[in-house]
Amino acid sequence: MKLLLLGKDGQVGWQLQRSLAPHGEVVSFGHGECDLAQSSELRSLVRRVAPDVIVNAAAFTAVDRAEQEPEQAMLINAIAPGVLADEMALSGGLLIHYSTDYVFDGQKSGAYAEGDDPNPINVYGSSKLAGERAIWRSGAKAVVFRTSWVFGARGSNFVKTILRLAQERDSLDVVADQFGVPTPAALIATVTGVVLAMLRQGRQMGAGEQRIYHLSGAGRVSWHEFAQEIVFFAKAAGLGSAQKLQPDMIRAIPSEAYPTLAARPKNSRLDCSRLERDFDLLMPDWRPYLQRMMQLLILKQRGY
Ligand SMILES: NC(=O)c1ccc[n+]([C@@H]2O[C@H](COP(=O)([O-])OP(=O)(O)OC[C@H]3O[C@@H](n4cnc5c(N)ncnc54)[C@H](OP(=O)(O)O)[C@@H]3O)[C@@H](O)[C@H]2O)c1
Numbered sequence: 001m002k003l004l005l006l007g008k009d010g011q012v013g014w015q016l017q018r019s020l021a022p023h024g025e026v027v028s029f030g031h032g033e034c035d036l037a038q039s040s041e042l043r044s045l046v047r048r049v050a051p052d053v054i055v056n057a058a059a060f061t062a063v064d065r066a067e068q069e070p071e072q073a074m075l076i077n078a079i080a081p082g083v084l085a086d087e088m089a090l091s092g093g094l095l096i097h098y099s100t101d102y103v104f105d106g107q108k109s110g111a112y113a114e115g116d117d118p119n120p121i122n123v124y125g126s127s128k129l130a131g132e133r134a135i136w137r138s139g140a141k142a143v144v145f146r147t148s149w150v151f152g153a154r155g156s157n158f159v160k161t162i163l164r165l166a167q168e169r170d171s172l173d174v175v176a177d178q179f180g181v182p183t184p185a186a187l188i189a190t191v192t193g194v195v196l197a198m199l200r201q202g203r204q205m206g207a208g209e210q211r212i213y214h215l216s217g218a219g220r221v222s223w224h225e226f227a228q229e230i231v232f233f234a235k236a237a238g239l240g241s242a243q244k245l246q247p248d249m250i251r252a253i254p255s256e257a258y259p260t261l262a263a264r265p266k267n268s269r270l271d272c273s274r275l276e277r278d279f280d281l282l283m284p285d286w287r288p289y290l291q292r293m294m295q296l297l298i299l300k301q302r303g304y
Pocket of ligand 1: 007010011035099147148
């Protein structure tokens with residue numbers, strides 16, 4: 001089997017390089033080699049590679065910057081997935097794509113299921129929802145995973161930001177009225193590999209069959225609680241020697257006290273039971289992954 005991986009250097013793409021490897025020949029491209037904003041070049045590249053499966057982990061993920069660059073966000077998050085899907089509809093291949101919890105407005109009190117109506121409240125969420133819809137319109141065989149609050153040792157994310165601030169400051173204000181679930185990039189990649197293996201074995205998808213799954217860690221936290229856990233785990237792992245910040249010096253503030261260009265949903269917890277049921281999986285707690293990330297960062301600090 002031949003797989004085309006796009007966005008290989010992002011948080012998820014980096015982990016996918018590992019989890020897709022046992023499936024066959026993986027042809028991977030990063031931003032430098034393949035610009036998703038260039039639709040005709042993207043189309044030519046797909047035809048040249050002629051993959052059985054495309055896994056698209058490339059995206060415009062800068063949520064605030066998307067408010068200032070909506071055209072670019074739409075090109076990468078909406079038009080490009082549509083091009084990939086059209087190509088897979090023509091060839092009969094499978095498209096695996098990632099979307100976001102930010103397609104929801106956050107008004108629901110419980111976890112969002114796949115059947116809940118999306119209603120994005122920022123440009124990023126709108127562009128990702130437009131990408132989903134372009135995939136559905138294409139008629140391609142496709143699996144879309146909506147995920148949330150991604151973190152890992154590679155790339156930029158909230159954990160890295162808090163670790164940096166913990167060295168610079170002895171107190172910090174973090175928003176406490178937005179709730180969601182942190183999701184390790186490694187978990188997303190592992191689940192993608194497992195789902196692909198199961199689809200290739202007994203649970204094949206028919207031509208044009210399209211599925212959407214919510215994929216996140218288990219549990220629910222606010223950004224404030226997440227920040228406290230990060231500082232706590234960093235100290236416990238021995239990464240905290242350079243930290244001025246103590247977990248109890250992270251103050252809880254409302255969203256209104258931390259204005260951002262893009263509005264964020266107050267609740268974006270995802271209900272993963274469809275994914276768990278269809279593939280006999282159980283979404284794990286994200287904390288052991290956070291612990292492991294700290295260990296990796298320590299090894300990096302020591303030059304291993
Ligand atoms: N990060 C999150 O918290 C989060 C939450 C929910 C859903 N998701 C979704 O999960 C998926 C993976 O996200 P991630 O966290 O791995 O994102 P990421 O770390 O930001 O990686 C995205 C990758 O896409 C690349 N990219 C950006 N513009 C591109 C372009 N025009 N052409 C080609 N590549 C381009 C980036 O390259 P450069 O860095 O060089 O620009 C980067 O390597 C995305 O679909 C995202 O929307 C992420």
